[in-house]
Amino acid sequence: MNKLKAVTFASLAALSLATVAKKAPSDSKEINDYLLPLDKKAVTFSQKLMPDENITLGKTSLSVSSKSYYQTINGAALKSGVWLYTTAEKAVVRITPAKSLVNGKTALSKTLEPTDLVLSGNNGEFNVSKSGMSIQASSQQLNSAHPSIFKNSSAFVIDKSMGKGDFLLKTNKSIDDNSKYLIHVFDKNSNVSLDLKSSQSSFSQGQLLRVKAKFSGNQNIDYAMSNAKLISPTGEQYDMSLNKGKTGVNANLKIDFDTQRKPGELWKVVFDMNSDSQDKVKRTAELAIDIHEKTARIAKVKYGNSGAEVSVNVDKPGRYEIRSWIFTGSGKRMEPGRIEYSAKWLDEGNHTFLVPLSSKKGLREEIKQLQLMDQSRLAVLDILEQ
Numbered sequence: 001m002n003k004l005k006a007v008t009f010a011s012l013a014a015l016s017l018a019t020v021a022k023k024a025p026s027d028s029k030e031i032n033d034y035l036l037p038l039d040k041k042a043v044t045f046s047q048k049l050m051p052d053e054n055i056t057l058g059k060t061s062l063s064v065s066s067k068s069y070y071q072t073i074n075g076a077a078l079k080s081g082v083w084l085y086t087t088a089e090k091a092v093v094r095i096t097p098a099k100s101l102v103n104g105k106t107a108l109s110k111t112l113e114p115t116d117l118v119l120s121g122n123n124g125e126f127n128v129s130k131s132g133m134s135i136q137a138s139s140q141q142l143n144s145a146h147p148s149i150f151k152n153s154s155a156f157v158i159d160k161s162m163g164k165g166d167f168l169l170k171t172n173k174s175i176d177d178n179s180k181y182l183i184h185v186f187d188k189n190s191n192v193s194l195d196l197k198s199s200q201s202s203f204s205q206g207q208l209l210r211v212k213a214k215f216s217g218n219q220n221i222d223y224a225m226s227n228a229k230l231i232s233p234t235g236e237q238y239d240m241s242l243n244k245g246k247t248g249v250n251a252n253l254k255i256d257f258d259t260q261r262k263p264g265e266l267w268k269v270v271f272d273m274n275s276d277s278q279d280k281v282k283r284t285a286e287l288a289i290d291i292h293e294k295t296a297r298i299a300k301v302k303y304g305n306s307g308a309e310v311s312v313n314v315d316k317p318g319r320y321e322i323r324s325w326i327f328t329g330s331g332k333r334m335e336p337g338r339i340e341y342s343a344k345w346l347d348e349g350n351h352t353f354l355v356p357l358s359s360k361k362g363l364r365e366e367i368k369q370l371q372l373m374d375q376s377r378l379a380v381l382d383i384l385e386q
Helices: 007-015 028-034 075-080 139-145
Strands: 043-048 062-066 068-074 082-086 092-102 105-108 117-120 126-128 133-137 154-158 165-171 180-186 193-198 202-204 208-216 225-231 237-239 241-244 249-254 267-275 281-292 296-303 307-314 318-329 335-346 349-356 364-374 379-385
Touching: 062 281, 068 075, 075 165, 075 180, 082 180, 193 267, 193 281, 202 379, 208 225, 208 267, 208 281, 225 241, 225 249, 249 267, 281 379, 296 364, 296 379, 307 318, 307 364, 318 349, 335 349
Parallel strands: 068 281, 202 281
Antiparallel strands: 043 335, 062 193, 068 180, 082 165, 092 105, 092 154, 092 180, 117 126, 117 165, 133 154, 193 208, 208 249, 225 237, 225 267, 241 249, 267 281, 296 307, 307 349, 318 335, 318 364, 364 379
């Protein structure tokens, strides 16, 4: 909903006390004991909308597009050779050491520099360092530029003269067979991406999570191998069932497991898709999704002379918000008028929010959408369109 799309969680954070950022309580008792008395005060305010405001109501969809893939391999595989697949020239390859168990101890694997790597092209020609890598970045250079992102990583660009297709990457460095490395290939100049889409951005227990995946840019690519996992913020993994169609693959998972998480934490769907077409395609895409506990719900909406009463059933104590999109008009035409925000602390049980509506003669106001939000846990619980 243009500008309003970014408002949802930003406003949740604004209405919640800043102390939430200092600690992330994980259950209702912690939240109840932690919040200061000031947090339990009711807050209401309005945001005026322009009549020509372009607003999209309803549930927000999610989508992401990827031209890259990554895989974790061990030292033995890297010494014998790992195949890389690209569909365009000048792909970027990054190698990052991971923790591995060596001699009974967990340690970070040795850092590999571009000079420690050997690349073979499609025609079998042996290419070493500079002849196969047009641009190189050592681990020290990447760490200096982005220490929080590229710590211990090194990277290179496959030289344009080597073209596209299949490449064999090896290391000439002495590394342990059990050491682990993450290899990331960014096929930046390709016209083929892996696109993921979910019809909604927020799910709760009992709902069915559906994500559609497809290759874009080339409709002749098959979908030979695919797998999808849902990963929780704490690392638990859940395999998603796959159904192949003519234009892609659908991944499904019934959310029938514990969905508690720290406030604001997101889950993610990780989709790997490979093609056995003449031009091999390999892609990985990740879609961040809000999966939360259903701590409250809108029970009913009752309209009166002064406005609407929104009844809310609360299962777990916390700070909750009702957000109302109100349209105004004097005839058949209704235009965006304002958004009403109302937040307060609610204990377990039934509660009511009042949404004020104008009673001026000749002016009609309608609530086009209601949202119920759990501010304590940062979750959108219900979206009702009137």
